[in-house]
Amino acid sequence: MSERFVIVGAGECGARAALALREQGFAGAVTLIGAETYLPYERPPLSKQAMAGLETPLPKTIASTERLTEADISFCGGTWVTAIDRPNKRLVLSGEETLGYDRLLLATGCVPRRLPVPGADAASIAYLRTYDDALAIRSRIEGGAHVAIIGGGFIGLELASSARRRGAEVTLIEALPRLLTRGVPESLARRVEDEHRTHGVRMMFGDGIAELRCDAAGTQVVLTSGNEIAADLIVVGIGAVPVTGPAEAAGLVVENGIAVDEMLRTSDPDIFAAGDCCSYPLPIYGGRRVRLESWRNAQDQGNLVARNMMGTNEAIASVPWFWSDQYELTLQITGLVDEGHETVTRALGDGATIHFHLATDGRLVAASGIGPGNAVAKDIRLAEMLIGRGARPDPTALGDAGVRLKGLLAA
């Protein structure tokens, strides 16, 4: 009987892994299980073009029915796993049928973190993760509406940018003293903040949320300071938590996500995990355990885990990378900014800036850039390659826009 590989989670990572298994020549059965009923689709546009555009967007499909058929991948939408029976290597599915596996991939992703205050679970409070979430939000941000966004991270900021484009009034509430406190240097966060102010977003810092209130008088955010903000729509964007329930119940090691080794293997040799739901050691940072929620990470790990499920035993070599679009600005970050002790800045002109983050031993450990359009993309990509090679570039050269980074790569 042919081998059966089952993938739980049909987001970017799970769908990519399914396709990659076939690209790598896997001849056994591939089943892809998704909790949503849609075919696998791309999530990055949900807070960006899909939210800002005038037309109601269709989901941007990763794998069409034709492609899934051609690749002989059986896709089960609207299905989730209620239990993993490891001794018998069977999944118990919603609807109570069971499904056997020889090797299992958990690419279960994340769900939005709920705000732990009274009123935050009311149906009218919006969270953004899925296409349906995006449709529900976009139908309520028509011009003139007042949107209160809780959380100054990427989801909140991209939503703020999109809502302004659609003509909505936006108040953004962040409990900490500045935006983007996780993994983004302060100078870039300030630049983002200025851009939002320029575009008319009202921002409030350093005030927590006491309660969300929905009553006959409308919807209000009640702050810990006692201030109240009335809004037509409240969206909460305070991060995401990995989906680990079935893995944990099955006794797999969970440590800020499903814990895997550098080959994306869980504590069970026949079960792998990849993408947003897993924490893994990054060899380039001395095995530091991280969990990344990014599109590129989902793709890279989807490709890698497919090879490793087939027995390649290849360690993760990719360098973290992500981007965000807000108004006409794009921000890109590669590496882990908090590994840096010294920062060298390169001005690219036209308002584009890159910071290079160096460790105490001179290794380049991160680069963060912001600028109009894709002005920083090329240099951030080169920085990513330098980081991957453990390079110790000359700081003076890094700071000099006249020195081509590609030349440093050859050095």
Added chain:
Amino acid sequence: MANWIEACAADNIEEEDVIRFDHGGRVFAIYRSPEDEYFATEGLCTHEHICLADGLVMDEIIECPKHNGRFNYKTGEAKGAPACINLKTYPVKVEDGAVFVAV
């Protein structure tokens, strides 16, 4: 009959690099390879219509600056997800230090 359009001076493009060229409402990307040859493709990525001239050229590969879709700019072939549709390519010639594209 090829319609040759002058796009830029040959030394406007650094070796192993790319520039954008706009003509007739269309966007093109013009490349200079490490071997000092010139090539042209349509200028927008087939995945999300991002301008490829902001991307990185390494050997014969252009990489989309936004989502890392990769293409062989000599043949137009898509080399990896999320790019799965090939780029159109266009003939190029260099005469008297100028690059011409047959659009």
